[in-house]
Amino acid sequence: MLQPLTVVVLVATGLLAILAAHHLLRRRLVDDPIVLTGAAIEVALLVQLVVGLTNASAIADGAERATFIAYLFTVLVVIPATVLIAIKEKTQWAMAVVLGGAVVVAILVARLQQVWSLHA
DSSP states (O other): HHHHHHHHHHHHHHHHHHHHHHHHHOOOOHHHHHHHHHHHHHHHHHHHHHHHHGGGGGGOOOHHHHHHHHOOOOOOOHHHHHHHHHHHHHHHTTTHHHHHHHHHHHHHHHHHHHHHHOOO
């Protein structure tokens, strides 16, 4: 795994979480900065998927390799799902969903790095 890419994703999810919290407190709905930040995170996660899949064979333990690959694919779904829910939901709580999604992505990316560091 690429350590700098992990840092970029974690910083971007932190930015998304801050934007979502700001929108939640101001009772605002989804706007372009939320969608663009989510799209940037998604591009970084796609790069991480490619890098992770090409290097997954370095993880010797089969169960940990399966966990690693499952996390690579699962993390891709979170941001689009939460942004889509936020677009469809027309209440202030839509931003709470985006905030939760940002936290989940940060946790999954940190776990990916942890599995990689321990077993590769």
